[in-house]
Amino acid sequence: MMRADIVIRGCTVLTMNEIDVIGRGVIAIKDGKILYVGRETEAPSFEADEVIDGQGKIAMPGLINCHTHIAMALFRGIAEDKELSTWLRETIWPLESKLRPSDVYYGAMLGFLEMIKSGTTCLLDMYFHEDMVARAAAEIGMRCVLAPGIFDAGHKVLGRALLRGAMKFVREYHGKGGGRIHAMLGPHAVYTCSPDLLRRIGEEAAGINIGVHIHLAESESESINIRKMYGKSEVGLLNDVGLLRSNLVAAHCIHLSDEDIHLMAKNNVKVVYNPVSNMKLSTGIPRIKDLLNAGLVVGLGTDGPASNNCLDMFETMKVAALLQKALYRDPRVLPAKKVIEMATIDGARVLGLDNIIGSIETGKKADIILIDANKPHLTPLYDIYAALVYSARGSDVDAVIIDGRVIMRGRLIETVDEREVMEKAAGVSQDLVSKRSLRESLVRRLIKRLE
Amino acid sequence: MMRADIVIRGCTVLTMNEIDVIGRGVIAIKDGKILYVGRETEAPSFEADEVIDGQGKIAMPGLINCHTHIAMALFRGIAEDKELSTWLRETIWPLESKLRPSDVYYGAMLGFLEMIKSGTTCLLDMYFHEDMVARAAAEIGMRCVLAPGIFDAGHKVLGRALLRGAMKFVREYHGKGGGRIHAMLGPHAVYTCSPDLLRRIGEEAAGINIGVHIHLAESESESINIRKMYGKSEVGLLNDVGLLRSNLVAAHCIHLSDEDIHLMAKNNVKVVYNPVSNMKLSTGIPRIKDLLNAGLVVGLGTDGPASNNCLDMFETMKVAALLQKALYRDPRVLPAKKVIEMATIDGARVLGLDNIIGSIETGKKADIILIDANKPHLTPLYDIYAALVYSARGSDVDAVIIDGRVIMRGRLIETVDEREVMEKAAGVSQDLVSKRSLRESLVRRLIKRLE
Numbered sequence: 001m002m003r004a005d006i007v008i009r010g011c012t013v014l015t016m017n018e019i020d021v022i023g024r025g026v027i028a029i030k031d032g033k034i035l036y037v038g039r040e041t042e043a044p045s046f047e048a049d050e051v052i053d054g055q056g057k058i059a060m061p062g063l064i065n066c067h068t069h070i071a072m073a074l075f076r077g078i079a080e081d082k083e084l085s086t087w088l089r090e091t092i093w094p095l096e097s098k099l100r101p102s103d104v105y106y107g108a109m110l111g112f113l114e115m116i117k118s119g120t121t122c123l124l125d126m127y128f129h130e131d132m133v134a135r136a137a138a139e140i141g142m143r144c145v146l147a148p149g150i151f152d153a154g155h156k157v158l159g160r161a162l163l164r165g166a167m168k169f170v171r172e173y174h175g176k177g178g179g180r181i182h183a184m185l186g187p188h189a190v191y192t193c194s195p196d197l198l199r200r201i202g203e204e205a206a207g208i209n210i211g212v213h214i215h216l217a218e219s220e221s222e223s224i225n226i227r228k229m230y231g232k233s234e235v236g237l238l239n240d241v242g243l244l245r246s247n248l249v250a251a252h253c254i255h256l257s258d259e260d261i262h263l264m265a266k267n268n269v270k271v272v273y274n275p276v277s278n279m280k281l282s283t284g285i286p287r288i289k290d291l292l293n294a295g296l297v298v299g300l301g302t303d304g305p306a307s308n309n310c311l312d313m314f315e316t317m318k319v320a321a322l323l324q325k326a327l328y329r330d331p332r333v334l335p336a337k338k339v340i341e342m343a344t345i346d347g348a349r350v351l352g353l354d355n356i357i358g359s360i361e362t363g364k365k366a367d368i369i370l371i372d373a374n375k376p377h378l379t380p381l382y383d384i385y386a387a388l389v390y391s392a393r394g395s396d397v398d399a400v401i402i403d404g405r406v407i408m409r410g411r412l413i414e415t416v417d418e419r420e421v422m423e424k425a426a427g428v429s430q431d432l433v434s435k436r437s438l439r440e441s442l443v444r445r446l447i448k449r450l451e
Numbered sequence: 452m453m454r455a456d457i458v459i460r461g462c463t464v465l466t467m468n469e470i471d472v473i474g475r476g477v478i479a480i481k482d483g484k485i486l487y488v489g490r491e492t493e494a495p496s497f498e499a500d501e502v503i504d505g506q507g508k509i510a511m512p513g514l515i516n517c518h519t520h521i522a523m524a525l526f527r528g529i530a531e532d533k534e535l536s537t538w539l540r541e542t543i544w545p546l547e548s549k550l551r552p553s554d555v556y557y558g559a560m561l562g563f564l565e566m567i568k569s570g571t572t573c574l575l576d577m578y579f580h581e582d583m584v585a586r587a588a589a590e591i592g593m594r595c596v597l598a599p600g601i602f603d604a605g606h607k608v609l610g611r612a613l614l615r616g617a618m619k620f621v622r623e624y625h626g627k628g629g630g631r632i633h634a635m636l637g638p639h640a641v642y643t644c645s646p647d648l649l650r651r652i653g654e655e656a657a658g659i660n661i662g663v664h665i666h667l668a669e670s671e672s673e674s675i676n677i678r679k680m681y682g683k684s685e686v687g688l689l690n691d692v693g694l695l696r697s698n699l700v701a702a703h704c705i706h707l708s709d710e711d712i713h714l715m716a717k718n719n720v721k722v723v724y725n726p727v728s729n730m731k732l733s734t735g736i737p738r739i740k741d742l743l744n745a746g747l748v749v750g751l752g753t754d755g756p757a758s759n760n761c762l763d764m765f766e767t768m769k770v771a772a773l774l775q776k777a778l779y780r781d782p783r784v785l786p787a788k789k790v791i792e793m794a795t796i797d798g799a800r801v802l803g804l805d806n807i808i809g810s811i812e813t814g815k816k817a818d819i820i821l822i823d824a825n826k827p828h829l830t831p832l833y834d835i836y837a838a839l840v841y842s843a844r845g846s847d848v849d850a851v852i853i854d855g856r857v858i859m860r861g862r863l864i865e866t867v868d869e870r871e872v873m874e875k876a877a878g879v880s881q882d883l884v885s886k887r888s889l890r891e892s893l894v895r896r897l898i899k900r901l902e
Contacts, residue, residue: 076830080837081786113827279773280841282782309841310828319770322730326774331733335532376564377761379527379873380880386531390731390760395846422830429831 004028004035004048005404011054011370013037014384016061016344016359021384027059029366032178032404037360050406056374057398058384060340061359062121062143062367063313064347067213067251067272067301069127071099071107073114074429075306084219084281092306095432096128103428104129108136110425111311113418116142117411118312118394121367121402124249124272124301124351126186126213130169138177141407141415143367145351146173147186147213152197159197167204174210180403182353184211184249190234191222199241211352212243216250218283223255235260244269249350251301253291254284261287265294270350273342275319277303285327288320288334299350300342312394317343321389336385366404371396455479455486455499456855462505462821464488465835467512467795467810472835478510480817483629483855488811501857507825508849509835511791512810513572513594513818514764515798518664518702518723518752520578522550522558524565525880526757535670535732543757546883547579554879555580559587561876562762564869567593568862569763569845572818572853575700575723575752575802577637577664581620589628592858592866594818596802597624598637598664603648610648618655625661631854633804635662635700641685642673650692662803663694667701669734674706686711695720700801702752704742705735712738716745721801724793726770728754736778739771739785750801751793763845768794772840787836817855822847 006029013025015037026043028036036043072092079091104127115123122143125133130146137144148166152159166185174183187193187201205212217223217234226234235256238244246268253271256264264271273288291298300320302311317339324334348358356365371388373381375396381387400408407415457480464476466488477494479487487494523543530542555578566574573594576584581597588595599617603610617636625634636656638644644652656663668674668685677685686707689695697719704722707715715722724739742749751771753762768790775785799809807816824832828842851859858866 073827074831076842077833077837080834080841081783083782087782110827110830117827276773279777280782282776282780282784284780285777305828309837312828312844315766315769318766319773322727322770323777325733326730326736329733329735331534331538331731332532333733374870374873376524376561376568376869376873377756377763379561380525380877382528382884383531386528386760390531391527393763393844393846395844418827419825422825422827426831433833 001045001047002028002035004030004046006050006052006401006406007046007048008052008054008059008368008370010040011057011059012384013360014058014060014340015361016341017361025059027360027368029401029404032366034360034362034364034366036362052370052399054370056372058371058373058388059360059368060371060388061344061357062369062400062402063119063343064299064351064358065115065120065123065302065311065313066249066299066347066350067274067303068111068123068125068311069304070111070123070125070133070311071104071127072304072306073111073311074103074107074425074432076309078306078433084283087281087307098432098435099128101129101132103432105132105136106421106425106428108133109140109416109421111305112136112140112142113413113421114305114311116140116400116408116413117397118314119369119371119397119400120311120313121369121400122351122353122357124184124213126188131173134173134177134181137181139416141402141405143180143357143402145182145184145211147184149186149188150197150201151188151192152194153192154194156194159194163197163200163204170208170210178403182351184213186213189215189218189222190226190237195237195241198238198243202242205247211247211249213249214243214251216253217255218252220255220284233257233260235263239263239267246270247352251303252278252283252286254278254286256287261291261294261296265296269296271296271298272301272350273298273320274301274303275323276316277307279319279323281307285323287327288324289328297346297349298342299347313343314392314394317389336383336389339389340385366401368401369397370399372398452496452498453479453486455481455497457501457503457852457857458497458499459503459505459510459819459821461491462508462510463835464811465509465511465791466812467792468812476510478811478819480852480855483817485811485813485815485817487813503821503850505821507823509822509824509839510811510819511822511839512795512808513820513851513853514570514794515750515802515809516566516571516574516753516762516764517700517750517798517801518725518754519562519574519576519762520755521562521574521576521584521762522555522578523755523757524562524762525554525558525876525883527760529757529884535734538732538758549883549886550579552580552583554883556583556587557872557876557879559584560591560867560872562756563587563591563593564864564872565756565762567591567851567859567864568848569765570820570822570848570851571762571764572820572851573802573804573808575635575664577639582624585624585628585632588632590867592853592856594631594808594853596633596635596662598635600637600639601648601652602639602643603645604643607645610645614648614651614655621659621661629854633802635664637664640666640669640673641677641688646688646692649689649694653693656698662698662700664700665694665702667704668706669703671706671735684708684711686714690714690718697721698803702754703729703734703737705729705737707738712742712745712747716747720747722747722749723752723801724749724771725752725754726774727767728758730770730774732758736774738778739775740779748797748800749793750798764794765843765845768840787834787840790840791836817852819852820848821850823849
């Protein structure tokens, strides 16, 4: 008789490793980790504090959202159907200039609620006041990688101050929250950071062995500007300043030459594909098939909830597949199983966490979601990967376990008061929209400089 | 004091007519129709059999799915990530050749469950055994337009027999089900119907004043073939045979020249945009902005659940907007409000039913859905159209009323046993996949002829 904290019985298990699918499986969890996964008929007996009935359910690794700005949930729906630069400069940046730390806390909590309710258990976030995101994550029980945003936009002093603040955050939070909080440095983009700042960020990250998260080749016009200013591509510039390494997580990667792709693959850079945001902001379509063929590891992201407008990774999986099929005019491109890999084990590789998450296997952290397959839209169920990518919805997620702890059960969040979070976040959002701040005028001046 | 059957109080009402949005609204329903809609403060007193509390909910017209093959829910997930013609010829057509009427009944019932649970209240279906779809619709309480599929593929006798059967269906079912069942004729496509058959269909439809539903310019290779065979486009051919009229509902409309678009607009042809299916089968992207600019009325469809793989019109609305933004590289294209119009009032225009459905206004049929806005992903809520298109999910639909009857309440279907339908449909599907039939070999021969 083996001791376990939680045992899940009778579920179909998508392991996302070479074992593939287990028909009637058992998962045992102890001390936050997976103690056992296998067929029910071959499993040892367990004495468990809690037994979860998994019949009619699919267990899979929690989804990993590799690029978001979670607190932007506060800005959802404020400026719609607008062009990227107009959207950023007229609405988003001025609003962000007014953000107080407590606003970010509520925005993050609101975003976490939505993420957990649609099956996401880990995210990479780039934003301001990441200490507040860490606090919210610790409270709700989320796993995350947090990258404080850094930029200088021509203001050297500002860039250095933000880098110092980010390093302070890294020292204080990396490895905290019971090991659930990780840190990266988050230079916003090549067009908002000077080469000098980028070089310093690379050196600091290498010094303490953490990752770097950046927006890369998202806007075509900014990519063209960079080429005009520096005589090389964004990728070429990142290579020059020493950032083009295996710990670099590059979001978007739309406007790349074959040479760029080759250089990124040579350096094992990690890529994040954000199909919904790319379509909504019309920034272009990344050539994911070519990136994968070049050997690059690609994860999926929702991007911020203000340019999506949600954080649902099930939707992102489906649109990820659809958009590549449409781009290459070939329905065989990006088949369902590969998409699920991108949302789980490949996402873990992108974050450098594939030794602890991304698959259901003994010894890994127990980040597991249970999907209720007893739904009309999941009937009949022939191809489990296709069902999860093309038919399942975030709302089919019935239970969420992170680090061996049940965070959601029967679609009810167990760790925070959902209604209270929604009310607070709605109030905070309204305040931001209605008030002006001193900092806002500074940011408006910074924006002018960029133009 | 006015008598009503149902009164919904305190909801935000999206009327989808010139009144736009009513903040705290009241809707009164009597004898299947909308008796009153307006502000709570200005409403008369009602004595009602049932009062529904609409606080925190959004009431909008039920969504209209203008193109599907609903019983194909039975084939969901059987052949994935395949090319259109391979998918049709190797999997779908052989399976369809084995379909018995009772299979279609269960397939339709399964599809209706999914549709109602995601807010659809009316559909245009093209398939076999539409009498069985009508039976299922009558039982569950759905509103529908049913178009028995007609084709000859070189077999004149087959085409005439199918047309005769379709006309028999029209006589028996048009206007039945308490007026909820409407009929059209459904020539499959230009490449599967001879010009002679198309002409006869047009004459029959005109004779009894009903609509015609067809697949138009979906496959680029078939469009090219038609041009080779007849020296004109699919649209040109339809014009020649007299089908290019205001009662023609053309699904897909991807491979069109500017001349085709002009000709369609001149004849007020109705268009159905199926973004998810078009992407999944990689058949190309229709130029919806150009079609709208030409003055054409465009509705939305999911297409069959085997090429989508779901029937969720909320997803279709979002992808409809995203795909046009990506195609035109302009985030301002197809704004949220226009998308909602396409899914409601424009859909009603496509079906020729805008005098009875598509908006919430006095005298129209009470086809209304209530959306629960108390969700993290719908918080904050600034722009109601954007929230519904970009953030809302089918699973946010809390209640569905069709023809003044509550079909779903608190997400529970009231008219049929959901679990029983799922079990029966899954069984029927398994039978179809495992058995072979006599008819299958005939269809395989027909397919060979087409090749």
